[in-house]
Amino acid sequence: MPPDSASAIPKPPDFHPPDVMTPERPGLVELFVAFAKMSLAGFGGVLVWARRAIVDQHRWMTPDEFNEAFALCHFLPGPNIVNLSVVFGARFRGIPGSIAAFLGLVGPPVVIVTTLAAIYAQYGEIPALQRTLTGVSCAAVGLFLAVIARMMMPLLKKRDPVALALLAAVFAAIGLLRLPLVPVLLTAIPLSIVVTFIRRRKVAA
Amino acid sequence: MNSPTSILFTMAWTFGLMSLLAIGGANSTIPEMHRVAVEVRHWMSDAQFADMFAISQLSPGPNVLIVTLIGYHVAGIAGALVATFAMCGPSAVLAYCVSNMLTRSTHSIWPAILQAALVPISIGLMCASGFILALTADRTLIAAALTIGAAALALTTRLNPLWMLVVGGVLGFAGVV
Numbered sequence: 001m002p003p004d005s006a007s008a009i010p011k012p013p014d015f016h017p018p019d020v021m022t023p024e025r026p027g028l029v030e031l032f033v034a035f036a037k038m039s040l041a042g043f044g045g046v047l048v049w050a051r052r053a054i055v056d057q058h059r060w061m062t063p064d065e066f067n068e069a070f071a072l073c074h075f076l077p078g079p080n081i082v083n084l085s086v087v088f089g090a091r092f093r094g095i096p097g098s099i100a101a102f103l104g105l106v107g108p109p110v111v112i113v114t115t116l117a118a119i120y121a122q123y124g125e126i127p128a129l130q131r132t133l134t135g136v137s138c139a140a141v142g143l144f145l146a147v148i149a150r151m152m153m154p155l156l157k158k159r160d161p162v163a164l165a166l167l168a169a170v171f172a173a174i175g176l177l178r179l180p181l182v183p184v185l186l187t188a189i190p191l192s193i194v195v196t197f198i199r200r201r202k203v204a205a
Numbered sequence: 206m207n208s209p210t211s212i213l214f215t216m217a218w219t220f221g222l223m224s225l226l227a228i229g230g231a232n233s234t235i236p237e238m239h240r241v242a243v244e245v246r247h248w249m250s251d252a253q254f255a256d257m258f259a260i261s262q263l264s265p266g267p268n269v270l271i272v273t274l275i276g277y278h279v280a281g282i283a284g285a286l287v288a289t290f291a292m293c294g295p296s297a298v299l300a301y302c303v304s305n306m307l308t309r310s311t312h313s314i315w316p317a318i319l320q321a322a323l324v325p326i327s328i329g330l331m332c333a334s335g336f337i338l339a340l341t342a343d344r345t346l347i348a349a350a351l352t353i354g355a356a357a358l359a360l361t362t363r364l365n366p367l368w369m370l371v372v373g374g375v376l377g378f379a380g381v382v
Contacts, residue, residue, distance in 0.1 A: 078225070079267050106293060120274075136377060137342040138349075148335050155324065181223070
């Protein structure tokens, strides 16, 4: 992990408004343990556990603060929950905090997954295991489709033709035509930003 | 892509770039992972890719860890570590910088516009992920039925998703799928 590119920016140790100051700032070990716990509890998604631990259990953030931090991490690229661990750790303990939270989140499951990968490399050819995994992946894809359907609901309800057209175009380019991601995003992102910007101005005017 | 070092380098570059392109989360780059790992580099077969998705869903931790499996498959433990850090590192550094910037200068309209602009793209990518995963996993009608059944149950009930994975595994073991 090279976070040194960020060290040019002087880090704000606790740039919290005083009224929402949490009772105690978590230490590095606490950050590591908390993120390791939520990560290991999180089958099929860590977010629910992250909210439970950070907001309900430790009260390190209010629900609003958590939503705000997560919204930021969701619109930034990369694995959302990994981003959240980094942003969260940095807020309390600067760069060492983000490293501790990141290692807690990713370290223990990486050990587990690597072990599974080694087992798969050894025994992946066994027919019974093959069949089992095929069954699991069918179900896993179903769960994944359900998540996507949930995500699409708000967009479908808004009936925004421009957004839906963009969605369909990205789907066709990546899913049907199998175009490489880089050129597709380099086209879609600027286009979407310009269109969004123009439409917002129209609404404002 | 002959020597082990050059494979590691290829993976670091591939996943490092992907990290910054994963709009809306790691799962939106599944089509690109599939394209690179199966079609361009021939690191694995279609079926192996589907297996790795299944294993990553069966494991605890963030979904992004499918790259750990791909990395291990390609280059052992070193590959697993390189793939994982490459996929998490660049976006983590970016998140750190942006979050620092936002605590300073507030009240800009751009975060909201960016967010609104990225939502349809991110969901379009996720749809493509779902489509490609369904194509790789569902090779028979019964398999497709299992996928649809799991999706329907997940949408209509509050059943723990692990149960559906277990049932899928049992059906697969029994040779039904």
